[in-house]
Amino acid sequence: MIPSIHIKNFLTFDSLEIPTLKRINLIGGKNNAGKTSLLEVLLILTSNGENRVLNTILKNRGGLDQGSLTTYEELKHKNSLKKNHKFDGKLLDRQQDFIEWMARGVEREEITNRLYRNLSEDTLDKDIKRILFVLGVQNENEAINKWEDTLEVVKINGLLLTEKHGKYKILNKTSERDLSPSREPNLSYEHFSFVPAYTKLANIEKVWNTIVLTEDEDLVLELIRKVIDPRITKLSIGSLGAKTQIDGKPVSIKTLGEGVSRVLLIIISMVAAKNKYLVIDEIETALHYSAQENLWNTIFEYAEKWNIQVFATTHSRDTIRAFKYACTKYSKNGEIDAQYLRLQKSRAGNFEAIDFDYKNLDQSLDLNLEIR
16 A cells, blocks of 8 residues: 655645555545646556556646657646756755655665765766656655665655656666657556546446456446445446346446446446555546445445555545545444545645544534535
């Protein structure tokens, strides 16, 4: 699981730190608060900077120029254009800030010297490479025991997008890869399952093709019977449509309503996300409140059972309320591995994430805090 996240110079965010992420994370906030950008960061991180994922994000934003490497400049936060990123023998303050966060409790001078020596000589080529953005995730499984391992002992898994002489790379602490805008945009299901805000047959068919004729096909039917209709016995999905069998008769999923198609996509994506990540944009789209209650109950039950970390955005107060009820139902001794995060700008104009556990969600709902 991703335990925490720190973002610098990516799209909406000049800087955003979320110190604690849980197994199930519902994300709200006003329009332009950065909900979609946060999901995009998560897709990049969980795919370890997969080129096709980056290209898909650019394409969806209308910023992919497959004939120009500088297309990756579109991923930068606009304020980063005002800053000098060249190395001059020292790490600049903005890298210093990130290094300090990476190495909590470690002497600043020592970690700076070691990281600078490691990165500048092995990967960053000292003074001719710019850092466009930094995405960092704290690794709770590592410990700082001794300095012989240098970078490996730092409590961080992170990605840097850099540029050198017009060549763009994704770097982590063990490797670097060239980026190419000509790579076909594609969100594969190797690292995560992604459910967009819209529901199309092509989306359902794509993820279904990773499951059909495997033992996971039975799991899809199990969840469909729980959430949609207990009478369902079969499921068929192809380019001509999605059909199911109810009481022995074939029924088109389309005739059951858009909400059923939405639930079907989320369920199939969840089965495909076992031991991975499930990322859902605007989970409430086309769903009645009663359907959301059943869906959240299923997400809470199977996310833990199948070791899935869930990130979902919402604009809906009903969704937050249904989420809160699921938290109450599945809490143990008053604790639950879930939270609601509200993205917003502080009075100083900085992005921040305010976390609400289920015990104080009622307060936010009673106060009628603005969702959009």
